[in-house]
Amino acid sequence: MTVRVLLADDHPAVRSGLRALLESDPGIAVVGEAADGAAAVGNARALRPDVVLMDLRMPGTDGIAATRAVVAEQLAQVLVLTTFDLDEYVFGALQAGAAGFLLKSADAATLVDAVRRVADGQGVLAPEVTRRLLDRFVVRAAPSAEPPPAQLAALTPRERDVLGCLGEGMSNADVAAALVITEATAKTHVSRVLAKLGLSSRVQAAVLARSAGVPVPAAARRPG
Template identity: 65%
Template sequence: MGIRVLVADDHGAIRAGLVMILNNAEGIEVVGEAADGATAIRQATALRPDVTLMDVRMPGVDGIAATRELVAAELGQVLVLTTFDLDEYVFAALRAGAAGFLLKSVEAPRLVEAIRLVHAGEGVLAPQITRKLISAFATAEPPRPAGPPEPAGLAELTDREREVLACLGEGLSNAQIASRLYIGETTVKTHVSRVLTKLDLRSRVQAAILAQEAGVSR
């Protein structure tokens, strides 16, 4: 069975173009379309897509709010695709649980690859977005000794799970983590799932942000 995708974008021409690209890709099937966030939520609830391709700026319920609802209800992965790479959109989407963030200028092959990666449990970020995140962490004030306590659940991680979290913080894929830690990819997936559960996170991108903010390293 192919990867079932829901396309949510308020611009009909853009939506039609995305649908055409994806329906022509091997192993991907567009099962529904939505022109706003509220419709995207209804469609995802009814159709249970594997991945929702979500625009940010839509009338009524926007893509950020829709992403938050879909992720909370475990209605598949969400890949945000937008014209805008403004910081507030990037961080809001990732904190809402999006598994990735791409710009609409992305080439068709890269978009198809991103959907496959997100479906496989990987995180995907446009190069421009990665640079923004790195810059944000690089310019952030260092934590103070009397700062806030470690995030809830961090102390519950095993040594191996903490190593996996550190690797997520470096933006490594499952294959790269497996090579770094000398374990199988299936084992990596199990550890990632446990890390997300213990930290009450919705995506590996959220885990990467937490790892950076908490200073988790190997």
């Protein structure tokens, strides 16, 4: 299946470079471009791409607002491509429902793989900042006096284990290995967790897991 991509970036040269890079893969087609967030939302409505590759800092409607609109209307998955790894714009985009983000320094193979993974419903975070992002904004600490979110009660024990793994930024393959299940089963559990929690991305699930203090399964704990 061909992955249909919409490019949203205010720099024409960047869009041109991204188009050439992505279309070098026969399984990816760039179906449109947008120079600002409002155009990105409008083009997503008209073109219904699988993935919007979204810059954050654009004139007028920025990438965060555009991401929120695209996700709320279920127009496409959003993959943020940004120069900034740990600023409030990145975190805002993840809260808005982006499936993940990469830095613009990512190489071609990483970008193509990320687009494919996001189209397939998986989350993608730049490996340089996955743990730093979670640790900076939502530190797993001692149990809070705050009650856990009510929707966590809807999760089965296995789904809570999966949510704990997501809190560590694990991929489906990592979850499968840690819990000794197949990758297909891990993917199904992740989908169920997102649906029960009313979340649009595994990144949002990771943030919730950290902020609610969901424990990491013993088998999934990483050394160090």
